[in-house]
Amino acid sequence: MKKRTNDTKMTFRSAVERRALDRAERRVKKAGLGRIIASRVLHEENARDDEITVVLGAPRRVEADHWLCPFRIQGIVESDIEYGYGVDAVQALLLALAGVRYFLDQTKRRFIFLGNDHGFPIQVPTEYGKKFEERVERAIHREWKRVQFDRLRKRWAEIADVEARLKSAKAYVARRPQPSNFLKRAIGREEATIKTAKKAARAWEAQLRK
Numbered sequence: 511m512k513k514r515t516n517d518t519k520m521t522f523r524s525a526v527e528r529r530a531l532d533r534a535e536r537r538v539k540k541a542g543l544g545r546i547i548a549s550r551v552l553h554e555e556n557a558r559d560d561e562i563t564v565v566l567g568a569p570r571r572v573e574a575d576h577w578l579c580p581f582r583i584q585g586i587v588e589s590d591i592e593y594g595y596g597v598d599a600v601q602a603l604l605l606a607l608a609g610v611r612y613f614l615d616q617t618k619r620r621f622i623f624l625g626n627d628h629g630f631p632i633q634v635p636t637e638y639g640k641k642f643e644e645r646v647e648r649a650i651h652r653e654w655k656r657v658q659f660d661r662l663r664k665r666w667a668e669i670a671d672v673e674a675r676l677k678s679a680k681a682y683v684a685r686r687p688q689p690s691n692f693l694k695r696a697i698g699r700e701e702a703t704i705k706t707a708k709k710a711a712r713a714w715e716a717q718l719r720k
Contacts (some may be wrong), residue, residue, distance in 0.1 A: 534572045543567035543580050543591060554619040562586055562621065564610055564630075569599035579606035583613055608633055612690050658718055662711065669707050676700050 517531040523531065554560040567580035579594040579602035592613070593604030614621055623629040634646045662675040680697055683689040 531573065531576065534576075535578065536576065538570050539571050539580075539591075539593075541570070543582060544570060548628070550616075550623060552623055555622050555626075566603075566606060566610075567591075569602040569606075570597075571599070574674040577602040579603045581610055583605045583610060586613060586617055604633060654712070655718060658714075660720065662714055665707075665711050665714075669704060669711065671702055672707075676704065 528551065543565060545566045546565060548566040550564045552562050554562075562583060562585035565584065569577050571577050575597045577596050577599050579596070579599070580591050581594065582591050588708065592606075592609055594602050594604070594609050596602035596605055607630060611628075611632065612631065614628055621628040625644045634643055634650075636643060639706040678702075679693075683693050683697065686693075
């Protein structure tokens, strides 16, 4: 038996086949969003009362190697429903997510989900081969590690600041003729907190340096 390859070949269609495919697409699109599989509410930065909703429908098959995944960004895309197209359900879904990011970026407005981003990441292109993917992934990892080290340095600075304040507090208590048990217990708790924070920071640093 001839071994099946994983190569994806472009399908060329005649004009008749193309018109048939268009008709099939129109029939599928009549269902609108269909079954909703995911949604997300985003808030605009500096305008927390202004929100938009991203809604994704389930990918649907048009032909054996032609799928579409509907999505809607309520409050932005006036053309109502947009689609991601793919040769299977997964590709259609991924391209729908890429489409969401595209439309959000086109507004030139900043939308927030968690932290400081809308949470629809740039996807690493796969059509340029494995070596390209690996280079991009290594670059992402390097940048991620740089950011993590920046955060770790800030964490150590915070610990040092707390230690300095604790040292001043201990010097103050030592000057008192009869320091209260409350002050002694408070200093003990702070020392334990610093010890735990240092242990966590060392573990974090060791993980980053692997």
